[in-house]
Amino acid sequence: MTTALTCTNIHVDFDGFKAVNGVDLTLDRGEVHFLIGPNGAGKTTLVDAVTGLAKYSGSVVKDGVELRGKKVHHIARRGIGRTFQTATVFEQLTVAQNLDIAAGAGRSPWSLLRRRTVLPDNVVAVLEQIGLAGQAQTPAGILAHGQKQWLEIGMLLVGDADVLLLDEPIAGMGHEERDTTGRLLHEIAETRAVAVVEHDMDFMRAFASRVTVLHAGAVLASGSVDEVSNDPRVQEVYLGASHEQEAIDAATA
Numbered sequence: 335m336t337t338a339l340t341c342t343n344i345h346v347d348f349d350g351f352k353a354v355n356g357v358d359l360t361l362d363r364g365e366v367h368f369l370i371g372p373n374g375a376g377k378t379t380l381v382d383a384v385t386g387l388a389k390y391s392g393s394v395v396k397d398g399v400e401l402r403g404k405k406v407h408h409i410a411r412r413g414i415g416r417t418f419q420t421a422t423v424f425e426q427l428t429v430a431q432n433l434d435i436a437a438g439a440g441r442s443p444w445s446l447l448r449r450r451t452v453l454p455d456n457v458v459a460v461l462e463q464i465g466l467a468g469q470a471q472t473p474a475g476i477l478a479h480g481q482k483q484w485l486e487i488g489m490l491l492v493g494d495a496d497v498l499l500l501d502e503p504i505a506g507m508g509h510e511e512r513d514t515t516g517r518l519l520h521e522i523a524e525t526r527a528v529a530v531v532e533h534d535m536d537f538m539r540a541f542a543s544r545v546t547v548l549h550a551g552a553v554l555a556s557g558s559v560d561e562v563s564n565d566p567r568v569q570e571v572y573l574g575a576s577h578e579q580e581a582i583d584a585a586t587a
């Protein structure tokens with residue numbers, strides 16, 4: 335297991351509001367690392383910082399290279415890939431074309447759009463891995479929601495991302511698709527670092543190698559599923575949140 339990414343003392347400030355307030359985070363290859371925490375805890379903002387979408391102070395180092403101040407596409411080229419809560423695939427293009435484009439840095443736009451008769455080996459391998467080999471020629475727009483998420487993950491894989499930051503990858507999926515996704519994430523993490531921003535606690539318990547809990551922009555706890563689940567501060571944050579919801583439900587019933 336090697337460290338792929340080290341974030342140190344990350345601060346993101348939106349006009350005086352500290353959305354991320356001194357976070358340290360290490361992502362290791364070989365692990366599926368869950369980032370959890372209540373709404374507004376700063377999870378997505380932290381991912382935005384790492385990927386160059388949010389301005390921050392502190393340090394993000396990948397394989398010895400400081401990424402702070404680098405442009406979004408430089409960070410992606412360094413092997414850091416992310417997905418968003420809503421899948422961002424090219425809906426009019428086929429699954430294979432989506433993967434081909436993600437794999438095809440350096441090719442002309444026309445050759446990228448042309449329907450290839452023979453797909454590159456890495457595209458074929460990823461189609462198998464993400465379970466979409468049978469849909470290679472299907473327009474991405476008509477894939478089921480879960481399949482679009484898998485395609486998006488596949489696009490990161492053919493693009494050679496070795497740190498994958500996934501924002502709620504199982505939102506809207508049924509049980510079977512969730513399990514398939516969890517297994518896929520572990521397979522991917524055999525050689526890469528995978529971080530998952532997630533609210534689904536059952537999914538987290540089933541598939542997390544490590545968990546970091548964010549609360550109010552800071553790390554509240556970090557460790558194994560058991561360690562964080564048994565941490566009274568974590569229980570307090572989650573119980574507090576559910577008690578608040580109960581109070582809202584009662585007041586609005």
Ligand SMILES: Nc1ncnc2c1ncn2[C@@H]1O[C@H](COP(=O)(O)OP(=O)(O)OP(=O)(O)O)[C@@H](O)[C@H]1O
Nearest residue numbers: 348351353371372373374375376377378379380533
């Ligand atoms: N561009 C922005 N400008 C101002 N405030 C922002 C901006 N983006 C996020 N915030 C605020 O920063 C805080 C952290 O938001 P963030 O989306 O990172 O939380 P989160 O933990 O990902 O929450 P959720 O689980 O609901 O997605 C929130 O209070 C949010 O309103």
